[in-house]
Amino acid sequence: MTPFELAEPTSLKEAIKLLDPDDPTIRPVGGGTALMLMMKAGVFKPVKLISLRRIENSYSTIAATGDGLRIGAMTTLAALERSADVKKAAPLITRTLKTLSNIRVRNVATVGGALAHGDPHMDLPPVLMALGATLTVMGPKGERKLAVEDLFAGYYETVLDKDELIAEAHVPAHGTKKAAYMKVTTGSADDWPALGVAVVLEGDAGGIKSARIVASAATDKATRLKSAEAALIGGKVDDTLLAKVGDAAADEAEYIADVRGSISYKRELMRVYVRRAVRAALEGAK
Amino acid sequence: MSATKTISFTLNGAPVTADVKPHHNLVELLQGQFGLTGARETCGQGLCGCCTVIVDGLAVSGCLYLAAFLNDGAEVSTVEGLDTPAKLSPVQEAFVETAAFQCGYCTPGFILMVGQLLDEHPDPDDDQIKHYLTGNLCRCATYPQVMEAVRLAAKKRKAGAAA
Numbered sequence: 001m002t003p004f005e006l007a008e009p010t011s012l013k014e015a016i017k018l019l020d021p022d023d024p025t026i027r028p029v030g031g032g033t034a035l036m037l038m039m040k041a042g043v044f045k046p047v048k049l050i051s052l053r054r055i056e057n058s059y060s061t062i063a064a065t066g067d068g069l070r071i072g073a074m075t076t077l078a079a080l081e082r083s084a085d086v087k088k089a090a091p092l093i094t095r096t097l098k099t100l101s102n103i104r105v106r107n108v109a110t111v112g113g114a115l116a117h118g119d120p121h122m123d124l125p126p127v128l129m130a131l132g133a134t135l136t137v138m139g140p141k142g143e144r145k146l147a148v149e150d151l152f153a154g155y156y157e158t159v160l161d162k163d164e165l166i167a168e169a170h171v172p173a174h175g176t177k178k179a180a181y182m183k184v185t186t187g188s189a190d191d192w193p194a195l196g197v198a199v200v201l202e203g204d205a206g207g208i209k210s211a212r213i214v215a216s217a218a219t220d221k222a223t224r225l226k227s228a229e230a231a232l233i234g235g236k237v238d239d240t241l242l243a244k245v246g247d248a249a250a251d252e253a254e255y256i257a258d259v260r261g262s263i264s265y266k267r268e269l270m271r272v273y274v275r276r277a278v279r280a281a282l283e284g285a286k
Numbered sequence: 287m288s289a290t291k292t293i294s295f296t297l298n299g300a301p302v303t304a305d306v307k308p309h310h311n312l313v314e315l316l317q318g319q320f321g322l323t324g325a326r327e328t329c330g331q332g333l334c335g336c337c338t339v340i341v342d343g344l345a346v347s348g349c350l351y352l353a354a355f356l357n358d359g360a361e362v363s364t365v366e367g368l369d370t371p372a373k374l375s376p377v378q379e380a381f382v383e384t385a386a387f388q389c390g391y392c393t394p395g396f397i398l399m400v401g402q403l404l405d406e407h408p409d410p411d412d413d414q415i416k417h418y419l420t421g422n423l424c425r426c427a428t429y430p431q432v433m434e435a436v437r438l439a440a441k442k443r444k445a446g447a448a449a
């Protein structure tokens with residue numbers, strides 16, 4: 001890797017001051033697992049990295065709140081995976097982490113990095129979107145709330161300014177909602193997915209009251225499929241209804257072609273897996 | 287540009303001090319300043335496990351971990367720290383006895399990950415073994431022998447703890 005400087009501020013505020021809204025060669029680093037890949041490939045040559053690893057410890061902790069979870073952005077994915085609070089309030093997250101990368105990466109990668117990278121293949125963005133999670137984002141002008149749903153602007157792009165940091169994620173508890181996440185790998189089992197589908201539903205097979213369906217990986221960014229959601233609400237959930245939901249999802253999504261599949265292939269995957277994910281949620285995914 | 291910083295930490299039980307460049311990863315630090323080659327950069331992408339190092343009790347991919355991330359006082363262990371001149375560790379013994387390698391290139395990483403597994407699950411089932419080792423690749427495909435080695439290592443560790 002080409003040489004760069006590393007700043008290690010001890011507070012989030014200090015870290016924000018060290019960032020520059022106009023200089024893309026200065027970037028924050030959490031676990032560094034995603035940035036290292038880009039730096040090694042020479043795609044990203046930083047002049048300076050601002051490490052978040054020494055900021056206040058509270059940003060590395062998880063707390064159960066009245067209605068869900070507060071997760072510090074520097075929380076590692078391994079801590080998230082092992083948290084009893086997460087398993088209780090949002091078991092979908094715990095299940096998702098089991099197949100997210102490997103233990104060594106999860107030991108180091110952070111929640112903030114998993115979101116801010118804007119990589120459409122990652123698992124947490126669709127899952128947190130389907131759960132209706134929001135973020136606390138901090139910048140020079142103070143803090144703002146941002147729904148994870150509104151975070152992604154495009155392929156590896158977010159709406160964050162270069163001097164803004166994700167500070168916390170807030171995840172509403174599942175409660176009686178039913179949830180599932182499916183990822184479809186077309187290469188080896190642990191390859192990046194060709195498609196991810198996250199589903200969170202209120203109701204049962206007799207009728208769905210509310211639904212959030214999010215697709216990722218096949219699309220340039222994690223995307224809510226609102227017409228599929230609308231098709232699912234109301235009627236009895238049977239094969240006919242599920243076929244309509246699958247078709248709506250397949251028509252609605254905008255696909256990207258890559259080594260994991262062509263556009264037409266991913267469209268068919270979408271049709272099938274949105275159906276399967278809804279079924280899995282209703283049947284209680286393991 | 288690229289100021290060096292001095293970090294004092296424990297390496298395989300011994301206190302050490304290193305001058306770390308911001309752009310060096312943990313493998314470069316261990317090989318360049320301490321001559322430890324058990325962790326070797328291979329895929330360089332977090333996939334294969336050949337660069338596994340234990341930092342403060344947690345396995346990390348040394349290829350993706352900036353050396354400067356080490357805190358003063360950190361505890362770093364590599365495969366070189368497992369045995370004494372007189373005796374291999376139970377996991378090492380188990381790998382030898384079940385011939386869980388051919389060329390041996392991947393072995394240090396597997397051995398360290400198995401250590402992590404057994405620390406948390408002294409009596410792992412096959413699913414747990416696979417879950418812990420999904421990030422370790424063996425080009426010689428000794429996976430069946432590795433499964434056997436883990437089961438044997440679990441027995442040896444328990445016998446050792448009982449003795």
Ligand SMILES: Cc1cc2nc3c(=O)[nH]c(=O)nc-3n(C[C@H](O)[C@H](O)[C@H](O)COP(=O)(O)OP(=O)(O)OC[C@H]3O[C@@H](n4cnc5c(N)ncnc54)[C@H](O)[C@@H]3O)c2cc1C
Pocket residue numbers: 027028029030031032033034035036052073074099100101102105108109110111112113114115116117121122123124164165166167192331332333350
């Ligand atoms: C071998 C391997 C396999 C993987 N498999 C999977 C998988 O199956 N599923 C999956 O979802 N992911 C997978 N990943 C990706 C992994 O989840 C990401 O690399 C990780 O989540 C990034 O987190 P980090 O803390 O290391 O980010 P970093 O590399 O530190 O940062 C990533 C980006 O986020 C920015 N950033 C970091 N923290 C913040 C913050 N708090 N606020 C604002 N910006 C911030 C950085 O500037 C950078 O642009 C895999 C990675 C590897 C190496």
Ligand code: FES
Pocket residue numbers: 326327328329330331332333334335336337338347348349350
């Ligand atoms: S070299 Fe680090 S995981 Fe392969």
Ligand code: FES
Pocket residue numbers: 386387388389390391392393423424425426427428
């Ligand atoms: S023994 Fe040769 S790579 Fe595993």
